[in-house]
Amino acid sequence: MASVLGVLGLLLGALLALPAPAQAAGSLPCDLYAAGGTPCVAAHSTTRALFSSYNG
Incomplete structure (x- = not known):
């Protein structure tokens, strides 16, 4: 019985x-x-901030 309760x-x-x-x-x-x-454009803005030559 004790093992069943265990x-x-x-x-x-x-x-x-x-x-x-x-x-x-x-x-x-x-x-x-x-x-x-x-509008949610954070990724584009981050890319533009990191690469000044980015024109996409």
């Missing part, structure tokens, strides 16, 4: 130790810009 205790402990499922973020990085009516 096994049940281990199983319960294992179930409680499982990680919770991952959840997606509520908002994305460009959502802040969109809320202000500004």
Whole structure:
């Protein structure tokens, strides 16, 4: 009987130790810009700032 309780205790402990499922973020990085009516062009602006000869 004690071994059955031990096994049940281990199983319960294992179930409680499982990680919770991952959840997606509520908002994305460009959502802040969109809320202000500004287009999200951060990657283009960063590229232009790093390479002055960039013309794309």
